Structures are given as structure tokens and as C-alpha cells.
Amino acid sequence: MTLNDARIAQQGLDTTHGAILYLEEISVVFDGFRALNKLSLDISVGELRCIIGPNGAGKTTMMDVITGKTRPTSGTAYFGQTMDLSRMSEHQIAHAGIGRKFQRPTVFEQHTVFENLELAMKLDKRVRPTLFARLSSDQRGKIDEILKLIRLNGSEQRLAGLLSHGQKQWLEIGMLQMQEPQLILLDEPVAGMSDAETARTAELLNELRGKHSIVVVEHDMAFVTEIAQQGVVTVLHEGAVLAQGRMEEVQADERVIEVYLGR
Structure with missing residues (x-):
């Protein structure tokens, strides 16, 4: 059993058919x-x-549906x-194990790197426990582990x-890690x-591969090629899946060339 499998089992998710999101x-x-438009x-x-496609293809709306920000008109998630994500609030979905990072980093700029990670830690956030909490050695070890992962060890006391x-983006990815999500959504x-x-971010996501399920929406094709490796790339167009397959297959698809990649 992998670390991610153990976390999923702890959350009570049924993934017996190998999929975490439908x-x-x-x-x-x-x-x-x-x-x-009937997106499956x-x-x-x-x-x-990796999810790619032209502006207006439905990529952001798809992530809004997954995180509960937008309710689907029809269909199931x-x-x-x-x-059933359609019956859950945004808070419930986040608590269940879905983390989302938007394009613009949203870190606490007046707090240190360490404090940002500490604030994001999956703890009892009620006032009294927070006021009197002292980090255990395991919790400090977790923060140190994340600092190394995002290459900000040595900068933990920096605002x-x-x-x-780029460092703010990595810090926010680290903050997501502190929440121990099973599924991570990354928008550009x-x-x-x-x-x-960009190269460092590709290394970071490749290090996270297999530890979490990750959905990356991105326009930078060189970056997508770097992280897609032998994985599946999905192309959205007009709210539905236009094409899907290995990166080289998608790049050679005439429909994708016409509506997105160009010649």
C-alpha cells in the first residue's frame, strides 16, 4: 500500500476501481x-x-465543479x-481531501515561510487549541520535510x-501539502x-507524482511535455473532451492542431 493509498483508506474513500475522481x-x-457540455x-x-485547451474551453469551470464553487446543471461528479461532490459544500470538499491552487499565489505575505506552513497544517482550527498549541516533533518534522521539498529550507524565517x-507558488504548493490532500488541482x-x-516546478511535480493524484491545467506546452512523461493529456474544447492520449498523440491530432496548437 502506497502512502497515498493509506491516506485514501483513512478518509474512507472507495477507490476499488482505481479512480479517485469521476x-x-x-x-x-x-x-x-x-x-x-456533457464532460466525462x-x-x-x-x-x-495534464489538461490543456484554448481559452474558454471549460478548464476553470471544470475545476470549479470539482471544488464545489459551481454546481453542475446536469451530470454527476x-x-x-x-x-457525491454536487451534494457537498466547498468546505466539505476541501476537508474530504481535494486541494486547489489558483493561478495567482495566495500566501500570507506578512508571515514567515514557516508560519505559512504552520497555519496551513491540518490541525484543530478552533480558537482555544490554536492559541495554546505547541508543535510536536512530528509536526516540526513535517514542516521541515515540506521546506526541503519546495526548496525553501534555509528561508523559513523569511517573510x-x-x-x-516562483517561490510564492512553491510555498502555496507546500501549504497544500500540509493539508494532506488526496487530489490536488493546479491552475497554470x-x-x-x-x-x-519553471524547470524547478516540473521537478517538484514529478517528485509528487504517485504521492497524490494531481490535475494540472496549463498552457506552457514545454512544461506539459516535461511533466506529462508517459501519462495522459486531455484536451478540452467547447466544454467537452476533444482528444486524449499521450502527449505525442495529442500533438499529432489534426483536431487539436486546428483548434489549439496551430501549425
Whole structure:
């Protein structure tokens, strides 16, 4: 049993068929506009899935449905095989083990790197326990582990507001790690990064591969190629799956070339 399998079992998720997320014929209609059009998708336990597609393809709406921000007009969304996401609040979904990182980093800039990770730790957040809590050696060890993973060890006492754009993105990924999610959704994680930061982010996600199920929405094709490896890439267009397969298969698909990649 992998670490991720153990976490899933602890949460009570049923993933006996190997998938942690099922979207079946999800449609979302806003004032007559169909943002998602009978979208069907499943993500396997421990998979790193890349989602690409032109602006307006429905990528953000898809993540909004998964996290409870948007309710589907029709269709079903399941976390494991027992948790109906359409019946859960955003808070309940986050608590169940789905973490989301938006394109713009949202760290606590007036707090140190260490404090950001401490605040994000999966603990009893009621006032009294928080006021009188003292980190155990295991909890400090967890923070040290995450600091090394995101390459911010040695910068733990630095104010988050003084970090570079890329470092803030890594810190937020580290904060997600502190929540011990089973499924992580990342929206354009390398937007605005330098080439060096982008390469480091690819290394980071490859290190997380298999420890969590990860869905990455991204436009940077070089980055997608780096992290997709032999995994599946899904192309969305007009709210539905246009194509799906290995990166080289998707890049050679005439429909994808026409609507997204160009010649």
C-alpha cells in the first residue's frame, strides 16, 4: 500500500476501481452559454493528468465543479465512488481531501515561510487549541520535510511577501501539502515564472507524482511535455473532451492542431 493509498483508506474513500475522481456527462450552463457540455473524465489514484485547451474551453469551470464553487446543471461528479461532490459544500470538499491552487499565489505575505506552513497544517482550527498549541516533533518534522521539498529550507524565517513569484507558488504548493490532500488541482502553476523556476516546478511535480493524484491545467506546452512523461493529456474544447492520449498523440491530432496548437 502506497502512502497515498493509506491516506485514501483513512478518509474512507472507495477507490476499488482505481479512480479517485469521476465526472460523468457534466454540463454547466450560464445564462444560455454552455461552459461544460456533457464532460466525462476520470482521474486514477496517484495519476498526474495534464489538461490543456484554448481559452474558454471549460478548464476553470471544470475545476470549479470539482471544488464545489459551481454546481453542475446536469451530470454527476464523484470523489472516489461514494462522495457525491454536487451534494457537498466547498468546505466539505476541501476537508474530504481535494486541494486547489489558483493561478495567482495566495500566501500570507506578512508571515514567515514557516508560519505559512504552520497555519496551513491540518490541525484543530478552533480558537482555544490554536492559541495554546505547541508543535510536536512530528509536526516540526513535517514542516521541515515540506521546506526541503519546495526548496525553501534555509528561508523559513523569511517573510513570504519577500519571496520571488516562483517561490510564492512553491510555498502555496507546500501549504497544500500540509493539508494532506488526496487530489490536488493546479491552475497554470508556471504562469509568470522564469525558465529556471519553471524547470524547478516540473521537478517538484514529478517528485509528487504517485504521492497524490494531481490535475494540472496549463498552457506552457514545454512544461506539459516535461511533466506529462508517459501519462495522459486531455484536451478540452467547447466544454467537452476533444482528444486524449499521450502527449505525442495529442500533438499529432489534426483536431487539436486546428483548434489549439496551430501549425
